[in-house]
Amino acid sequence: MTGPAVTELGIFVQLVVSGLAVGAIYALVALGFVLIFKATGVLNFAQGDLMMVGVYVCYLLVVTLGIPFLPALGAALAAAAALGCLVNVTLLRPMVGQPIFSVVMLTIGLSSVLRSLVGLAAGHQERRFPSPVADAPVALGPAVISRLGLWTLGAALLCLAGFLLFFRYTRVGLGMRATAQDQDAAALMGIGVGRVFALSWAVSAAVATVAGVFLAGITFVHPDMGFVGIRVFPALILGGIDSVAGAIVGGLLVGVIENLAGGYLDRLVGGGVKELTAFTVILAVLMLRPYGLFGTRDVERV
Amino acid sequence: MRSGDFRERYEDDLALLQSPAARVWLGLLVVGLVAFPLVASKYLAYVVNVAGIAVVGALGLNLLTGSTGQISLGHSAFLAIGGYTSAILVADHGIPFWLTLPLAGLAAGLAGLLIGIPSLRLRGLYLVITTMAFAFVVEHVLGRWEALTHADRGIALPPPVLGGIRFDTDHRYYWIVLVVTAAGVLYARNLARTRVGRALVAIRDRDVAAEVGGVDIRRYKVLAFFVSSSYAGVAGCLYANYLAYINPEHFGFALSIEYIAMIIVGGLGSVLGSVLGALFISLVPEALRLLGGALGGQSVLSVWLADLRALAYGLVIIGFLLFEPEGLAGRWRTIQGYWRTYPYTY
Numbered sequence: 001m002t003g004p005a006v007t008e009l010g011i012f013v014q015l016v017v018s019g020l021a022v023g024a025i026y027a028l029v030a031l032g033f034v035l036i037f038k039a040t041g042v043l044n045f046a047q048g049d050l051m052m053v054g055v056y057v058c059y060l061l062v063v064t065l066g067i068p069f070l071p072a073l074g075a076a077l078a079a080a081a082a083l084g085c086l087v088n089v090t091l092l093r094p095m096v097g098q099p100i101f102s103v104v105m106l107t108i109g110l111s112s113v114l115r116s117l118v119g120l121a122a123g124h125q126e127r128r129f130p131s132p133v134a135d136a137p138v139a140l141g142p143a144v145i146s147r148l149g150l151w152t153l154g155a156a157l158l159c160l161a162g163f164l165l166f167f168r169y170t171r172v173g174l175g176m177r178a179t180a181q182d183q184d185a186a187a188l189m190g191i192g193v194g195r196v197f198a199l200s201w202a203v204s205a206a207v208a209t210v211a212g213v214f215l216a217g218i219t220f221v222h223p224d225m226g227f228v229g230i231r232v233f234p235a236l237i238l239g240g241i242d243s244v245a246g247a248i249v250g251g252l253l254v255g256v257i258e259n260l261a262g263g264y265l266d267r268l269v270g271g272g273v274k275e276l277t278a279f280t281v282i283l284a285v286l287m288l289r290p291y292g293l294f295g296t297r298d299v300e301r302v
Numbered sequence: 303m304r305s306g307d308f309r310e311r312y313e314d315d316l317a318l319l320q321s322p323a324a325r326v327w328l329g330l331l332v333v334g335l336v337a338f339p340l341v342a343s344k345y346l347a348y349v350v351n352v353a354g355i356a357v358v359g360a361l362g363l364n365l366l367t368g369s370t371g372q373i374s375l376g377h378s379a380f381l382a383i384g385g386y387t388s389a390i391l392v393a394d395h396g397i398p399f400w401l402t403l404p405l406a407g408l409a410a411g412l413a414g415l416l417i418g419i420p421s422l423r424l425r426g427l428y429l430v431i432t433t434m435a436f437a438f439v440v441e442h443v444l445g446r447w448e449a450l451t452h453a454d455r456g457i458a459l460p461p462p463v464l465g466g467i468r469f470d471t472d473h474r475y476y477w478i479v480l481v482v483t484a485a486g487v488l489y490a491r492n493l494a495r496t497r498v499g500r501a502l503v504a505i506r507d508r509d510v511a512a513e514v515g516g517v518d519i520r521r522y523k524v525l526a527f528f529v530s531s532s533y534a535g536v537a538g539c540l541y542a543n544y545l546a547y548i549n550p551e552h553f554g555f556a557l558s559i560e561y562i563a564m565i566i567v568g569g570l571g572s573v574l575g576s577v578l579g580a581l582f583i584s585l586v587p588e589a590l591r592l593l594g595g596a597l598g599g600q601s602v603l604s605v606w607l608a609d610l611r612a613l614a615y616g617l618v619i620i621g622f623l624l625f626e627p628e629g630l631a632g633r634w635r636t637i638q639g640y641w642r643t644y645p646y647t648y
Contacts, residue, residue, distance in 0.1 A: 043427045094624055101373050102623050108375075109619030112559060116613035120606060167488050232556075233431050241427070272417070275442055279435040286432050287420050288359060 002102020014144060014257055015263040021149030021186020022218075024156035028211035029209060029232040030239065030247035031159065032204040038180040038242050039200035042092065042103050046111035047208055048229020050087075054080035054209025055216050055225065056118055059296040069130075073213060076204040084205030085198045092197070111226065119223040127217035150215040159207060160248050167244070176200065178240075237285050249293065254278055316495045335480060339473045345470035351586035355540045356481040360564040360580040361490045361573065367562075368570035369499065370526040371506030373426070376417060376433030377534055377561045378546055379440035382553035384410040384535025386444065389457040392543070399462035403482070403539050406439025410535025411528045416529025427510075433601035437555055444550040456549035475544055482540060486533060490573045493529070502526055503571065512629060556612065563615045567622050569629030578630040586614045 029051060034045045044050075058076035060066045091110060095103050137144045167173040175298075178186040179196045187193045215228060232251070239250025262274030291297045309315055319325050339347065363377045386404035391397040391405065417436050421429055444451050451457070461470035462478065469475045493499050499523045502579020503514035513519050542548040560583060590610050622629060 043430075091624070098623075098627070100568075101367070101371070102429055104373065104427065104628065105562060106620055106623050107618040108559060108562065109623070112556075112612045113618030113620065114616075116609040116611075116616065120613070139304065178315040230434065233435070237428075237431060276439060278440050282431060282435045283420075286424055286428055290424060290428055 001264055010144075011134050011263070015259045017145050018149055019256035019259030020252055020257070021146070022178035022259065023217050023235075023252035024153045025211050025233045025251075026229075026232050026255050027156050028159060028210055028214075028253025029229060030235045030251045031163065031244065032208040032211070032234050033229075033232065034242060034244055034247045035200050035204040035207070038199050038244075039176050042107065044204070045104060045107040045229070045239070046087070046114060046226075047204070048226030048232070049111045049114040050080060050084060050205040050226075051208035051212035051215075051229065052223060052226040053114055053118060054205065055129070055221055056122060057213035058209070058213055059127060062130065073210075075221050076213075078099050080205040081202035084201035084203075088198050088201040090202075093194070111229075114300075115223050115226055118131040122223065124223060126222050129213070131256070142207070144164045146218075148217050152217075153216065155210060156248070156251075159210065160244070163244055172196075172199065184249070203248060210280075231278055234281045234285075236292075237282050238292055240292030242296055243294035246292055246294030247292070254281060257281060318495070319489065321362075335484075339476050342473070342476075344472050347476055349584070349588055351472060351476055351479045351544060353581050354476075354483045355537050355544065356488045356564065356584045357483050357579035358540065359534050359537035359561055360568065360576040361486050362530040362537070363561045363631075364565045364568070364571065364573070364576040364579075365490060365493070365502070365533070366526050367529035368565050368572065368575070369494065369506060370502040370523065372421075372526060373430045374433040374530070375555075375558045375562070376436040376440075378553045378555060379437045379556035380410045380414060380531040380534035381538035381541070381557065382440055382444060383413045383552070384538030385533075385548050385553070386451055386457075387535065387540075388539035389459055389542045389548045390450065392459055393457045398608050399543055400406055400464065403536060406539035407532040407535040410538065411532035413535075414531025415524060415528040418524050418531075421527075422523060434555070437558055441553060441555065442551060442552065451550065454550065457542075459546045459548070461546065463541055479540060479544075482536065487573060487577065490533075490576070491493055494573055498525070499521070506571070530576070559619075560615060561570030563619050564627075566619055567629055569582050572585065572629070572631040575631035575636065579633070582630065583615070583618070586618070587611050590614065 011192065026110040029047065032047050032051075036042055036047070054076050056080045058072055061072035061075055087110065091106055092103070092266055095106060123223060136147055138147050138150060139145075167177055174188070175191040176199070178189065178191055178197050179193050183193055186196075212225070215225065235250040235254040236247065237250070238253060239246025239248070258274050258277045261277040284294065308523065314320070319328060324328045338350070342350070357378065359381060362380075363374065366372050366374055372591055387409040388399070388402040388406040391402045392399055397405075418435065421432055422439035423431055445453055447453070461468050461475075463469070467474065469478055501512070501517045504515065504517050505519055509519055538553075541552070546554075565576060566579070567582050568577065570576025587607070594607075626633060628635075
């Protein structure tokens, strides 16, 4: 940080805004989780790894083949969507009606497979992803913010708005909402439940890829980057596992909380707070309000 | 000719050995296990020791996840707590291995209560996420708490000594593994065939019905957490002392997945399944190594080994879930059923 003009307030605002930028990535990944969970009732532990595969495709197109960024991103989104569909048809379809344990474990196995396949094919070195936007800092009032962070935030909000409109005003969106509420009733009303499932997986993988490309801009491209999926669970739990708005709010909140804790508490206890905060949030939320801020309260009829 | 397997009293269903043939087979198994070190090479002894330790850990996880239906991704954390309890006590405080073995189980068991009691409210996915968060927190703390765990430098351990015998070779350590594993199998088997085991299965199958039927859900869930993590603690202790070295890297999240793979491959809720699954999964890296040796690419393989292992575990999990959800134990029951009524397969 250069210049004497950085005040206490400046640091605070900066931590909050850069937290929001990271939180926006969390929100996008969380959105992918929610989409699949709402439609199919499956919590996809391989979400982060679908994201990672999408990012590697994008990296391959942009860096190795030299294709311009936007077409490459489009192709990567399409590839991720296809992969999502494929996973749904080949692995998840046969598991309909199986206990939750089996389905969860299946996605965990899938995550292991995707990660090791990419590791075998591309190696484990950390690669730099060329930032899609010039990463010059922007002065914002008393704080200095990275441009990429603002773009991420913008993209997340855009995706959110897009999804809310999609769910509310399109036929397909209506079908997805109906399927989420009651699969049998939706099927009886003539909604292709299988198609809705496939679509949810495709869209979810594509959204994750958008998040992954922004994430790659601030970190590295690496087969283990899918572990961000696990760091998104706090956001998911905080927001409520079946709420689109909850995913966004939870993601942003966790990003900010993590950043503030890292910024203020790390000095006191000597590092490591940032990584642990999110998981502490999980434990706290699960004990106090297991259905999250916006989630549906689980009521069991006997 | 008497065909089939008839049980005329309830006690027959609960018996430890369910047929005269089982008695014979068990006798042969004991002879084989005792004779094993006489014929085994050093490498084979190593493989069997690692597999035996895995059996102990898998028994614990299968009790919690397979029998009680409480999905846990935090098994690596309990293994780590057991391993570190023993390592710190042995290396830094000079307490003999034999005392630290039960203490490691106790420490991990208490940690299990720490995570198990607040989790009583949680079920299904939420429990998965909590235990997973716990695994990450523990892994992180181990890597950071320099004063206690020596962080990345790890802790070196002296070999266990009893009555003047130093258990410092693969062949000698085999006896420790054998005794502990046998005790673990026997305890798990006994737990499964008593009131407690039936209560746990009832909770898994339908917790509301179990409660109506008079099962104290809280008590038995907490018990399952305690026993399961104690098993993990003992396994972690055996593992650390066997390698004579412990490091946070041994206890990553991947280890939890490895154990999950064991119980899925073996068969959920089955003691035999834990044993078979642990053996199977422990043999995977060795099989990969053999395969690599046969293809002549030892140096290339060592680069890929970690990835190939993860790939194999992932494929094994997916394959068994899709095609053999009952696991190896289920397959074994099918084979048994076939021969029981041979040649009349009806």
